Amino acid sequence: MTKEAPATGDQRRTQLLRGVLDLCLLSLIEERPRYGFELAEALAAGGLEPVSDGSIYPLLARMERAGLISSYRAPSPTGGAPRKYYRLTDAGCAELGRGRADWLAFAGSAGRILTATTQSTGEHST
Amino acid sequence: MTNAQILAACRSNWEYRGIDDASMRDMLDELSAHLEDAEAAGRTAQDVIGGDVRTFAAAWARARTPLPRRVLRATAVGLYYAGCVLLAPYLFRWTTQLDVTPGTMAFWLVLATVTVAWELRRGMIGLRRSWAVALGAALPAGLLAAWSAGDAPLFTLPLWAPPLLLLPGLPYAVADLRARRRSTA
Structure with a gap:
């Protein structure tokens, strides 16, 4: 039996982001219709920078195929070629609601365990 | 890699992976616009596609159209x-x-x-x-x-x-x- 090496900080961050990136994209799109570059910028501004900007496109394509988002072309506010904007569908709204509830429950549980362990061992985070 | 080389590599990859013409055009337009925006914001093409353009193109093709x-x-x-x-x-x-x-x-x-x-x-x-x-x-x-x-x-x-x-x-x-x-x- 092989034992996996413990995840480094970056790997853990990437794994956590992978699990929640679709919800973050849905949430940003819920705010207002956005195009790919805007989504990448908003993620980075929120402190969630994916490994590469382009990794959001397969996810967007999968969500569009699943009917969670739809797209349309419109001129970009910065000029240049028209951009492909994504907007939330009703199914996407429902999925985001469920996903939010799941995430908050999960993050709450994980947070409680992590906090309790820290308190019992007397460690203090700085 | 220049933007043109990235777009050419993606086009070729998607063609041979069986992506239809309309979808391919749509994806190329979207990627081209993103590369331009990223360049204007001082980011490199590698920041957009990651280390390997083929992996990037293949992942997008798989997500876009079922096998x-x-x-x-x-x-x-x-x-x-x-x-x-x-x-x-x-x-x-x-x-x-x-x-x-x-x-x-x-x-x-x-x-x-x-x-x-x-x-x-x-x-x-x-x-x-x-x-x-x-x-x-x-x-x-x-x-x-x-x-x-x-x-x-x-x-x-x-x-x-x-x-x-x-x-x-x-x-x-x-x-x-x-x-x-x-x-x-």
């Missing part, structure tokens, strides 16, 4: 090209039957396999160089097969066979043509 649909299209388009290639000797020799020898068979099979494999793996050297690489592998394969198996025909192909091979690819060809017209209109 069965891509396989179906790639097969139909492959058969279409095979039909076109096979039709040419009938017209040049003005005959209704074509003898397929081991040498010819090996040449075309290796040419097709190397072209597809090379375009999927590299996908950025251009069509001419890609064909040159494929020819470099197919010619020796054809000569070797002719030398080892002789010139006796493996089977005789009737005239109706090539048009039959064209049929599955026709709906895709028509759909691509319509999509191209719509995008230029």
Whole structure:
């Protein structure tokens, strides 16, 4: 039996982001219709920078195929070629609601365990 | 890698992965706009596509179109090209039957396999160089097969066979043509 090496900080961050990136994209799109570059910028501004900007496109394509988002072309506010904007569908709204509830429950549980362990061992985070 | 090289590599990868023309155009437009925006914001192309353009293109293709649909299209388009290639000797020799020898068979099979494999793996050297690489592998394969198996025909192909091979690819060809017209209109 092989034992996996413990995840480094970056790997853990990437794994956590992978699990929640679709919800973050849905949430940003819920705010207002956005195009790919805007989504990448908003993620980075929120402190969630994916490994590469382009990794959001397969996810967007999968969500569009699943009917969670739809797209349309419109001129970009910065000029240049028209951009492909994504907007939330009703199914996407429902999925985001469920996903939010799941995430908050999960993050709450994980947070409680992590906090309790820290308190019992007397460690203090700085 | 320049933006143009990235777009060319993605186009080639998506073509051979069975992405339809309209979807490919849509993806290229979106990627091109993102690369331009990223460049203007001082980010590099590597920040956008990551370390490997082929991995990036393949992931997007898989997410965009399910595998069965891509396989179906790639097969139909492959058969279409095979039909076109096979039709040419009938017209040049003005005959209704074509003898397929081991040498010819090996040449075309290796040419097709190397072209597809090379375009999927590299996908950025251009069509001419890609064909040159494929020819470099197919010619020796054809000569070797002719030398080892002789010139006796493996089977005789009737005239109706090539048009039959064209049929599955026709709906895709028509759909691509319509999509191209719509995008230029």
